[in-house]
Amino acid sequence: xxxxxxxxxxxxxxxxxxxxxxxxxxxxxxxxxxxxxxxxxxxxxxxxxxxxxxxxxxxxxxxxxxxxxxxxxxxxxxxxxxxxxxxxxxxxxxxxxxxxxxxxxxxxxxxxxxx
Amino acid sequence: xxxxxxxxxxxxxxxxxxxxxxxxxxxxxxxxxxxxxxxxxxxxxxxxxxxxxxxxxxxxxxxxxxxxxxxxxxxxxxxxxxxxxxxxxxxxxxxxxxxxxxxxxxxxxxxx
Numbered sequence: 001x002x003x004x005x006x007x008x009x010x011x012x013x014x015x016x017x018x019x020x021x022x023x024x025x026x027x028x029x030x031x032x033x034x035x036x037x038x039x040x041x042x043x044x045x046x047x048x049x050x051x052x053x054x055x056x057x058x059x060x061x062x063x064x065x066x067x068x069x070x071x072x073x074x075x076x077x078x079x080x081x082x083x084x085x086x087x088x089x090x091x092x093x094x095x096x097x098x099x100x101x102x103x104x105x106x107x108x109x110x111x112x113x114x115x
Numbered sequence: 116x117x118x119x120x121x122x123x124x125x126x127x128x129x130x131x132x133x134x135x136x137x138x139x140x141x142x143x144x145x146x147x148x149x150x151x152x153x154x155x156x157x158x159x160x161x162x163x164x165x166x167x168x169x170x171x172x173x174x175x176x177x178x179x180x181x182x183x184x185x186x187x188x189x190x191x192x193x194x195x196x197x198x199x200x201x202x203x204x205x206x207x208x209x210x211x212x213x214x215x216x217x218x219x220x221x222x223x224x225x226x227x
Contacts, residue, residue, distance in 0.1 A: 004157075033213045045158075045205065045218035091157060101212035102173060103148070105157040 003027065004094050006106035013082050014114050021077045021109045023092030029053075031097040034068065034075045039108070040088040051075065082113045117141055121206050121219035128196040128226045136191040136222050138206030146209045147189040148173070148216065149181065151202040158205065164189055165212060196226045 005024045013019045025034065036048040049059060051068050059066045063080045079086050092106045122137045140147065148163035160173030164183040178200060180192040189208075193200060203223050207216035 009155075035215060037218075043203075044220055045207075047215045047217065050215045093158075095213045097213070100171070102160055102163065103158075103216065104174075105150075105159070107155060107157040 002106075003096075003104040004092050004106035006090075006092055006109050008109045009107070010110045010112070012112045012114060015084060016081050018078060018080050019082055019111065021079075021090050021092075021111065023075045023077065023106060025073050025075065025092070025094045027073075027094060027096050029096040029098040033095040033101075035093040035095070035103075036066065036075075036077050037091045037093065037105075038088045039091065040085075045091075048077075079111075082111075084113050084115050087111060087113045119206055119208050119217055119219035121204075121222050123222060124220065126222060126224050128193070128224065130196060130198060130226060132196050134193050134196065136193075136204055136206075136224075138189045138191065138219060139187050140189075140206075140208040140217075141187065142208060142210075142217070143186060144208035144210055144217075145186070146212055146214070146216075147183065148207050149179070149189070149191045150205045150207065151175065151200075152205060152221075153202050161191065161204075193224075198226045200224065201226045 032053045034051045038046045065078045067076045089108045089110045091108045094104045095101045119140045145166045149161040150158040152158050159175045162181040164170045203221050205221050206219040209216040
């Protein structure tokens, strides 16, 4: 079973629109960590955020914000006022203490921001 | 501080050949790992190491070997390349388990 589901395979938005990327995870562990990574067209993987299971506070970093809801096992990522440079594939990942903290990645959401 | 480096960037192999993908990090990270990225499948863990001399299997270990003789280096060996191993391979390191991983630039491998 997929531990991390990113149901949105591809999203296109027009520049300056807001966009939310969904991430749903599955775990029975009480101690786990969630991550978001960005993979721009150049191919490298860039770390964006890490959140532990005991901290449900939402986080904002510039135009980026993350909404962590344990009740729905979701860790969604919103980009406000999108820009062309936001075009990339975004991956959500889960690390559980019970499985030795291996990382499980979702299949990614490809975001295209149209100028 | 180069971070995580991988060599080569591109490689073409014939079926049955063997080769080693190199990975090194200069951040004194204990945790290192290898992933493969295939279209529509995200990143899948091949092998990982929690420190020098300690390695373990990930989700897709078959056909690959690793060793960790130093903190800095974590090479991935393909024993007998198969077309199914055509993929982009990423090496990553982190301070410890469950911390954010920092990735190398990747190696694009084609097996014909």
